[in-house]
Amino acid sequence: MKNLKDILEYAGIKPTIERLSILRYLDSKHDHPTAAMIFNEIETKIPTISKTTVYNSLKLFIDNGIVTPLYITGSEVRYDFATKPHHHFFCEKCGKIYDLIIDCPYMKKTKIQGHQIKQRHGYFRGICKNCLEKEEKAQS
Amino acid sequence: MKNLKDILEYAGIKPTIERLSILRYLDSKHDHPTAAMIFNEIETKIPTISKTTVYNSLKLFIDNGIVTPLYITGSEVRYDFATKPHHHFFCEKCGKIYDLIIDCPYMKKTKIQGHQIKQRHGYFRGICKNCLEKEEKAQS
DNA sequence: TTATAAATTTGTAATGAGTTCAAATATGAA
DNA sequence: TTCATATTTGAACTCATTACAAATTTATAA
Known part of the structure; x- marks a missing residue:
């Protein structure tokens, strides 16, 4: 479908x-x-x-x-x-958000420490692969 | 300190x-x-x-x-x-944010799939323990 | 101390994402 | 067609956050 x-x-x-x-x-x-x-x-x-x-x-x-x-x-x-549920990576330089397919033991949990879980969010911030490569070129 | x-x-x-x-x-x-x-x-x-x-x-x-x-x-x-780095739980009902101390394999990573990681964020949404108990009482 | 420069705080105005709401339009049933 | 309901529209509004320049405080040096 x-x-x-x-x-x-x-x-x-x-x-x-x-x-x-x-x-x-x-x-x-x-x-x-x-x-x-x-x-x-x-x-x-x-x-x-x-x-x-x-x-x-x-x-x-x-x-x-x-x-x-x-x-x-x-x-x-x-x-x-x-x-499908997945993680994200946010590049602080170019603003792009990447999908990250990583294995996380909490993505299926419906209850944690007594709290009822409806949504799970995992994301990282930093400089993306692309922007890192541009920086390297600029230095050489 | x-x-x-x-x-x-x-x-x-x-x-x-x-x-x-x-x-x-x-x-x-x-x-x-x-x-x-x-x-x-x-x-x-x-x-x-x-x-x-x-x-x-x-x-x-x-x-x-x-x-x-x-x-x-x-x-x-x-x-x-x-x-210390930790996860969060956000209650959609009362708006409270709880600290969650859970074991996550990605909390120390500094690089994922070529991207340079500066911050890690993991959080869950749902109804908190407190609000769940209130709901139960209201029904009985 | 006094003068001067630098850092910090303040208050007002502006920005901009998102919401409200009533009027206009489209849809669907009888 | 007629009426009720659902959807869309656009203008006005809200509200968290930012911009910025003036006022105040703090630090430095003569």
Whole structure:
């Protein structure tokens, strides 16, 4: 089941043009965009789209577990089209967020020390591989 | 070395009344407060303190590795007086952030898949033990 | 001490992500 | 068609955080 329309219907969300378009963007580029980035992209295809619709749709996706909000940068929310649980790496230099597939013993836990777990978030901050290589070149 | 003045001086930060007061608050109550909570608390002791000084001081602490900002709630930054690395649990109901001491194989890593790691963040979301117990009582 | 420079604090204004809300539009059933 | 319901829109608003320049404090040196 990778049909986006089906995914929405299965979640009880009516697949409007706007919603489908937003989900399609999240699915095509897995670059963890901000709401503003999504709005700008969709606007080129649906010029009448409003910022509020983007926020409304994203909220709907989140409430239904289709999309995961990432609170990593501290300045704005990034959105992740959730497939399988995974970790993230945030580059403080270029701002890019990478997916990290690593083995973590806590990704499946539903209870820790008496607290009921609904979501698990693991991420790292630093300088990404790409930016490190650029630095090296600049020095030589 | 648990003397707060020493900690600041060791980090190259001049221990002004304002800065000491903020750090003392973070040290006394480990409740991961927001900047607003800190400001309100300090204001009762230093009525002339300004919001900007709170933000300035926190930024200084963060830049020098004394305090860790937590981007967990999505609406505002929480501040943690960093001692040892640990995980967090955020209760979606009461908003409280708990420290979790759990064994994680990635808390000491300095490099993952070519990326240089500076910070590690692991946190969980859900309903805390306290709120769960309240729910149970309400049902019986 | 006094003068001068540097660091710190303050308060106001600005920024910008995200929300609110009522009006407009589209959809779907009878 | 008619009516009710769901969705979208756009403008106004909220609120955490930042920018910045003036005021104050602290440090330094003559």
